[in-house]
Amino acid sequence: MDERAALALLADELEYAGDDAAVVDDLVVTTDMLHETTDFPAGTTRYTAGWRAVGASLSDVAAMGAEAVVAVAAYAAPEFDGEDLLAFVRGARDVCDLVGADYVGGDLDGHDEFTVTTTAIGRLENDPVPRSGATRGDxxxxxxxxxxxAAALEYFALAQDGGGGGDEGKDEGKDENNNERANELFxxxxxxxxxxxxxxxxxxxxxxxxxxxxxxxxxxxxxxxxxxxxxxxxxxxxxxxxxxxxxxxxxxxxxxxxxxxxxxxxxxxxxxxxxxxxxxxxxxxxxxxxxxxxxxxxxxxxxxxxxxxxx
Amino acid sequence: MDERAALALLADELEYAGDDAAVVDDLVVTTDMLHETTDFPAGTTRYTAGWRAVGASLSDVAAMGAEAVVAVAAYAAPEFDGEDLLAFVRGARDVCDLVGADYVGGDLDGHDEFTVTTTAIGRLENDPVPRSGATRGDxxxxxxxxxxxAAALEYFALAQDGGGGGDEGKDEGKDENNNERANELFxxxxxxxxxxxxxxxxxxxxxxxxxxxxxxxxxxxxxxxxxxxxxxxxxxxxxxxxxxxxxxxxxxxxxxxxxxxxxxxxxxxxxxxxxxxxxxxxxxxxxxxxxxxxxxxxxxxxxxxxxxxxx
Known part of the structure; x- marks a missing residue:
């Protein structure tokens, strides 16, 4: 069963399934799990990973038309490197600051692959905007x-491939620039x-x-x-x-x-x-x-x- | 760096670190990642896993003295078995029902190890109860x-070891009973x-x-x-x-x-x-x-x- 088939199966069980975020009272809630191999290309800094993982959940809150209130993350890695961890937290906090949400940390966990689950919570002032209301003529x-x-992935690939031929020092500088540009776009x-x-x-x-x-x-x-x-x-x-x-x-x-x-x-x-x-x-x-x-x-x-x- | 050292490092960065759940306005939020190898002993049903994973987050909400509002889970497994998935969702929903919270599903994800991240959100009527207020004489x-x-783990181990010696059919029945008892206790x-x-x-x-x-x-x-x-x-x-x-x-x-x-x-x-x-x-x-x-x-x-x- 693939993800879409599984989601269809669950739609019967969960009345909230099938939108960007679930709505309960005036709150919207959304959660996402991301993995190094599928979601963070080689070269992604932990700062960018924190930004992007939390940002993806905030984007689901945005799609409901809600205000962003708070985000948390569960962070799992083979080992806890202090610098990595702080960079992740700062990325997560910076993206929250940008949209007026509080980043409040979460859980730390040992795991063989770098894996992050982020959850964001928003508050609705109006009715949530569903996916289902598009009307002919809109x-x-x-x-x-x-x-x-898509562009970021190209720059990540360029940075990983290296220059090939020519002055090594120069190519390293180029790789670094490409990697920086990729992170910026991400x-x-x-x-x-x-x-x-x-x-x-x-x-x-x-x-x-x-x-x-x-x-x-x-x-x-x-x-x-x-x-x-x-x-x-x-x-x-x-x-x-x-x-x-x-x-x-x-x-x-x-x-x-x-x-x-x-x-x-x-x-x-x-x-x-x-x-x-x-x-x-x-x-x-x-x-x-x-x-x-x-x-x-x-x-x-x-x-x-x-x-x-x-x- | 172990988890506690990492948490201490983050305490300087995150003003909300160090309690069972973070508090933002009148909301409390908590998230936890669980893995098959460390958190779900062999014999744990997916129903029990759903119950327990979501229950653990609800317990953090309880520890703040808050009402439980909503829980979500990100569910990752090597493949999406429909029966497993439904069992998990039912366990998650049943434990939410027990405490008056809504279970609203979450994310599905492919991953080599069965891994679940649950997040629960509560609402405070009074001030949150911190860990820091214990007073001499209380x-x-x-x-x-x-x-x-602890007892559940014993029953799981008994069920896995099997009876050893004697009538096989009878031992299988015993294993099943032990496993059921373990799940019930869990x-x-x-x-x-x-x-x-x-x-x-x-x-x-x-x-x-x-x-x-x-x-x-x-x-x-x-x-x-x-x-x-x-x-x-x-x-x-x-x-x-x-x-x-x-x-x-x-x-x-x-x-x-x-x-x-x-x-x-x-x-x-x-x-x-x-x-x-x-x-x-x-x-x-x-x-x-x-x-x-x-x-x-x-x-x-x-x-x-x-x-x-x-x-």
């Missing part, structure tokens, strides 16, 4: 840009503020952690709708353009790679101006909500359900 | 009995209701998950006090007496084994009657709070800081 929008994480701002600004208008929302294409399939399934996307409106990150050779390649990676933690959201057409005024990051209009039978298309072609499958 | 009390988990009631009843009176409180002896050392360090314990007042579980040969052995296991998730609490002497009336489980008075320089003693002998070190 605008399909996304915050920020897509492709930063740190992202969870869209808490944007989520709260979007919440009063949004009919459906989720984060783009599985990639835009997969997110649209998930929103489409939850809302019983299709989407038409204009490829020229997909906001491709500059950093991704820098590491891809063609515009098609960049578009492909921007739509399917995922791990960008932007918000994918549907809003009534009339709300766009208000949303843009209230939201601190750029909002791109990718297209619109269409009937379910029209499917999910980009420039008239089916956009398949491909994307990042979280390990 | 009574030292514990809820329920100690030794159920399921415990988190002391949420007791914690809330104790909270208005308690000067210091924590759960006994590291064993009574270690808990007293931790409370003593946090409160700057010592304790004198009367061995004859330690409430030893019947199930532990059944599997130990001498009273001394039973006492030793009851004070050092841990994993029982009872509440260790100090209260002013005058509050005992009110506490006993309000608390739904028996409260044993083990002894009293003494000056720090008198140390931690049982029947006049030093009670060393030995106990369960969580992996």
């Amino acid at each position: 605008l399909l929008c996304v915050t920020g840009t897509l492709g930063r994480s 740190q992202f701002e969870p869209r808490i503020e944007a989520g709260r600004a979007l919440a009063p208008h949004a009919t459906a929302m989720m984060d783009s952690s599985d990639g835009l294409a997969r997110s649209l399939h998930q929103l489409g399934e939850a809302s019983g709708c299709g989407f038409e996307v204009d490829a020229s409106h997909v906001p491709i990150a500059e950093s991704l353009r820098d590491v891809t050779e063609t515009a098609d390649e960049a578009l492909e990676r921007a739509t399917t790679f995922g791990e960008d933690f932007e918000l994918v959201v549907t809003i009534p057409e009339g709300a766009l101006e208000a949303v843009r005024k209230a939201t601190p990051v750029p909002i791109s209009v990718l297209g619109s909500v269409v009937p379910h039978e029209d499917g999910i298309t980009m420039d008239g072609e089916p956009l398949p359900d491909r994307g990042f499958t979280h390990g | 009574l030292l009390c514990v809820t329920g009995t100690l030794g159920r988990s 399921q415990f009631e988190p002391r949420i209701e007791a914690g809330r009843a104790l909270a208005p009176h308690a000067t210091a409180m924590m759960d006994s998950s590291d064993g009574l002896a270690r808990s007293l050392h931790q409370l003593g360090e946090a409160s700057g006090c010592g304790f004198e314990v009367d061995a004859s007042h330690v409430p030893i579980a019947e199930s532990l007496r059944d599997v130990t040969e001498t009273a001394d052995e039973a006492l030793e296991r009851a004070t050092t084994f841990g994993e029982d998730f009872e509440l260790v609490v100090t209260i002013p002497e005058g509050a005992l009657e009110a506490v006993r009336k309000a608390t739904p489980v028996p409260i044993s008075v083990l002894g009293s709070v003494v000056p720090h320089e008198d140390g931690i003693t049982m029947d006049g002998e030093p009670l060393p800081d030995r106990g369960f070190t969580h992996g």
